Amino acid sequence: MANDLLKLSPYSVDGLQTPGFNYSRFQDKLDTLPEDLVELLLDPATTDFVQSLTQKYIQLSVQGPDMARLIRDVTIGDIFIGDMPKEISHRLGIDQTFAREITNLIVSQLFTPVIEDIKKVQNERYPGKLPRQNFAPQNSGGQAPKPTVPPAPATQHYQGEELPESGGNIIDLRNTK
Amino acid sequence: MLNIGSIASGAIAKVVGYINTLLLSFLGEVISYFAQLLEEFITLQTDGAIYNVAVVDGSWTIIRNFVNLFFILALIVMAFGTIFNIQKYTWKNMLAPFLIAALLINFSLTIGQYIITVANGLATVFLREMQDPLVGGIAANFQDGFSSTKIITSGTTSISALQAMGDAGAGIGSVVLTLIFSVIFLMAIALAFIATAIFSIVRLFMLWFLLIISPIAWFGYTMPNLRSGTWSAWWKQFLCWCFFLPYFLFFMMFAVIFIKNKSLIPLPSTLGRISVAGMAGNDFVFYLLGLIFLFGGMIMARKLACASGTGVKAVFGKIETGVRKYAPGAAYVRATYTGAKEGLKERGGEIAERGLFGIGGAQRERLRVAETKGFVAGIPGPGRVPGAKEEAYRAQAAEVDKETKRLQVLNLTLDQLNERLVKGGAPERLAALKIKAENGWLDPTDLNKVNDAMRNAGGGRTALGSSIISSLKKGKFNEIAQTTAQKEFIFDNLEDAEVKKVFGLGMAEGREVMNETIAERLLELYSGDAKEVQDKVAAAVEKNIENFARDKTARETIATRAVTPTMSRAERKLIELAGKTMVDKKEVDSWKIRRSILQSAGGMDPTTGDALSAEGRTLAKEIKDNNTLFKEEGDYRAGHGILPTVDLMPNQRTDVQHQIETNVANGLIQNLSTEELKTPEIYNAIFSINAAGNMTARLRQQMLGKKADRKRREAFDKALAGPPIPY
Known part of the structure; x- marks a missing residue:
């Protein structure tokens, strides 16, 4: 249903009538966010991205709204970006390695165009927690395009495989520039 | 036989003579006192009141010790300046001044004292010239020159002389005049001595103070950014106060020389027999010369010793102004x-x-003539002179302008103006009010004075009235009060329509019209003016509509009021302005509002719905371009042949909503404003699309547009959540 698609939007996943959701606090937060991050939350491409994740990974097929909430919470700074793998694992009930992989996808494909704004929000909310070096998602080669459908699972790292050079962390402490 | 007139004149002259003696003796005492004070302080300063003053030495030591602490700070600043390569603060630029200051700060008192000694040495040279072993010091010399006894005992003013004048029938007027001139002359002398005595006292304390703070000046020399505020300023002040005394004594010396040697200056013998201001003519000449040197010396000393902007000049300026203002x-x-x-x-x-003394004067005569003319002109009947009344007001305006210029020269303070506003004659009162107004010094308590002034001026349309109004405008009359309530009170209580117009327009331009009644009254006041003026006022009032019609509903209430033939022009204009505001704010979302707006803006064709005036057509175009619902409703009406004068039925409005839903889906409706999102048909369309499960993030973006602000987002989310608005 099309209405379900709105539930995959980080902006609309919870609304005025969602029990326990503080709509006006959310709007207050949006007022303080950089415009590009607000746009990221409202962008249909973000919804498409979440939808593509639910389609590609069977484990996530019914967890689109939770994914959308997680993206929203990281974007507005309610979750520390370094805690994303743990949060995904916890909220979606998946193992750490898979959670790390999903995190990696979100950062590399969704957050890359707005990474500086994300860093700014995260630094304001969690001062000193982010490493000082530029962090960049793995596999990113400069300015990434708009979020796209993630690559096939076969190309991704799975449990048991050798970890990438960064040790699988989403935050690469090396200056990649 | 006894001559009764002679006896009366003699008696009056006697009384005047006593008063004269009393006043002149008093002034003589004042001069004597201040001349002695002046001498004492000058002598004290040249005799070394600069050295060995325990309080100065002690205070200087405390300041020096304290300032010495800051040299460590200067070293740190120099270090940082060198590290960060801040040009002014590198060691290359700071070291030399630092070393000089650090060394010489310990001698700052001695250096200062030495300079004072030099200045005092010069002063002593002139002082010595002024002292006469036979007559005495400066005071004695001046007393000799300016003695009141010269006036009291001079032939023309002695009691017997006055009596003689009376006996001779000289007239009491000339006796009194002689008395007044004598008093005025002695007062001028007294003022000169008071001013110079005060300055000689102030100089001593200023020099002490400057010596005490001299370590700060020396420290300031090390810091480039503090240098002008401390080092340069200190030297400027110090040199000024130091050398003021020798310069002044130099000029004073001439005064004394003239007085001492008056017997050597040949003056015509006839001069001694002439009475000038109650004195013998030759005494008067020396008296005047002494006075010129005393005052001239003070002014020249100031110019020579001090560069502009120093304290001495400023204080001198004040004293000069005071003398000019207050001396009779x-x-x-x-x-x-x-x-x-x-x-x-x-x-x-x-x-x-x-x-x-309130008698005579050309101004009074001119005003009397003008008033008489005006009065005659005001009498109906054959005696009426066309334009004479206006001529009378013009004459008054000219007198008030003259008074204004006179008062402006005096540079009066607010208190002085207020005094003249109460005690002055009619032209002076109006002039004082004008100056207050132009300086923006009026306050709400002056309301009655403004009303009185306008009444006396014959209203705002006379030459005098216009002149007052122009002063009120110049001083931003509308800022007379702080709060809106006060301003509304003033607007209500201003009596003259022209003043009220100026005040009201000021309020409107400052967006301070907070209630509809004032807006309407302002429009009414201007309703007889030229169209351009009315347009200007309307534009100003339009900016205030949102002050009293805060939301769309309130604006709609005004804009949709039925226009009746009994309505005033101002009421109709206000409706039109409320409609315009709605158009500007893109709030016209129904044909009903459109109809009202077009009707108040020149009418609407009931069959076609077209505006009948050019202004209406412009508004109609803006309405159509601005509001999606209005456009959709227009299309629906056109498609179903529904006249613009007829309101839509609820089922027809539901049809319009469906039409909107279709056009959203087709991508024809985009970028809706907050107001549009709140209109019932669009609001319900969003709810309906969402309820049907057809709302997508893409549709949302299409309706909101990119970078939607909070108001727009919230309006959209509210529509999503519902419930729908009943038609």
Whole structure:
């Protein structure tokens, strides 16, 4: 249903009538966010991205709204970006390695165009927690395009495989520039 | 036989003579006291009141010790300046001044004292010249020159002489005049001595103070950014106060020389027999010369010793202004340094113009003639002179302008203006009010004075009234009060329509019209003016509509009021302005509002719905371009042949909503404004699309547009959540 698609939007996943959701606090937060991050939350491409994740990974097929909430919470700074793998694992009930992989996808494909704004929000909310070096998602080669459908699972790292050079962390402490 | 007139004149002259003796003796005492004070302080300063003053030495030591602490700070600043390569603060630029200051700060007191000694040495040279072993010091010399006894005992003013004048039938007027001139002259002398004595006292304390703070000046020399504020300023002040005394004594010396040697200066013998201001003519000449040197010396000393902007100059300026303002013989004081001729002429002119003691004066006569003309002109019947009344007001305006210029020259304070506003004659009162107004010094308590002034001026349309109004405008009359309530009170209580118009327009331009009644009354006040003026006022009032019609509903209430034939022009204009505001704010979302707006803006064709005036057509175009719902409703009406004068039925409005839903899906409706999102048909369309499960993030973006602000987002989310608005 099309209405379900709105539930995959980080902006609309919870609304005025969602029990326990503080709509006006959310709007207050949006007022303080950089415009590009607000746009990221409202962008249909973000919804498409979440939808593509639910389609590609069977484990996530019914967890689109939770994914959308997680993206929203990281974007507005309610979750520390370094805690994303743990949060995904916890909220979606998946193992750490898979959670790390999903995190990696979100950062590399969704957050890359707005990474500086994300860093700014995260630094304001969690001062000193982010490493000082530029962090960049793995596999990113400069300015990434708009979020796209993630690559096939076969190309991704799975449990048991050798970890990438960064040790699988989403935050690469090396200056990649 | 006894001559009764002679006895009466003799008696009056006797009384005047006693008063004269009393006043002149008192002034003589004042001069004597201040001349002695002046001498004491000058002698004290040249005798070394600069050295070995325990309080100065002690205070200087404390300041020096304290300032020495800051040299460590200067070293740190220099270090950082060198590290960060801040040009002014590198060691290359700071080291030399630092070392000089660190060394010489310990001698700052001695250096200062030495300079004072040099200045005092010069002063002593002139002082010595002024002292006469036979007569005495400066005071004695001046007392000799300016003695009141010269006036009291001089032939023309002694009691017997006055009596003789009376006996001779000279007239009591000339006796009194002699008395007044004598008093004025002595007051000028007294003022000169008071001013110079005060300065000689102030100089001593200023020099002490400057010596005490001299370590700060030396420290300031090390810090480039502090240098001008401390080092340069200190030297400027110090040199100024130091050398003021020798310069002043130099000029004073000439005064004394003239007085001491008056017997050697050949003056025509006839001069001694002439009485000038109650004195023998030759005494008067020396008296005047002494006065010129005393005052001229003070002014020249200031110019020579101090560069502009120093404290001495500022204080001197104040004293000069004070003398000019308060001395009863202001013109005479000015005469001492601008030239006796000009001063006397000015004073004479002043008396001729304004009269003396409320009697006579050309101004009074001109006003009397003007008032008489005006009065005659105001009598109906054959005696009426066309334009004479206006001529009378013009004459008054000219007099008030003259008074205004006169008062402006005096540079009066607010208190002084207020005094003149209460005690002055009619032209002076109006002039004082004008100056207050132009300076923006009016306050709400002046409301009655403004009303009185306008009443006296014959209203705002006379020459005098316009002149007052132009002053009110110049001083931003509408800022007279702080709060809106006060301003509304003033607007309500201003009596003259022209003043009320100016005040009201000021309020409107400042967006301070907070209630509809005032807006309407302002429009009413201007309804008889030229169209351009009315348009200007309307534009100003339009900016205030949101002050009293805060939301769309309130604006709609005004804009949709039925226009009746009994309505005033102002009421109709207000409706039109509320409609325009709605158009500007893109709030016109129904044909009903459109209809009202077009009707108030010149009418609407009931069959086609077209506006009948050019202004209406512009508004109609803006409405159509601005509002999606209005456009959709227009299309629906056109498609179903529904006249613009007829309101839509609820089922027809539901049809319009469906039409909107279709057009959203087709991508024809985009970028809706907050107001549009709140209109029932669009609001319900969003709810309906969402309820049907057809709302997508893409549709949302299409309706909101990119970078939607909070208001727009919230309006959209509210529509998503529902419930729908019933039609």
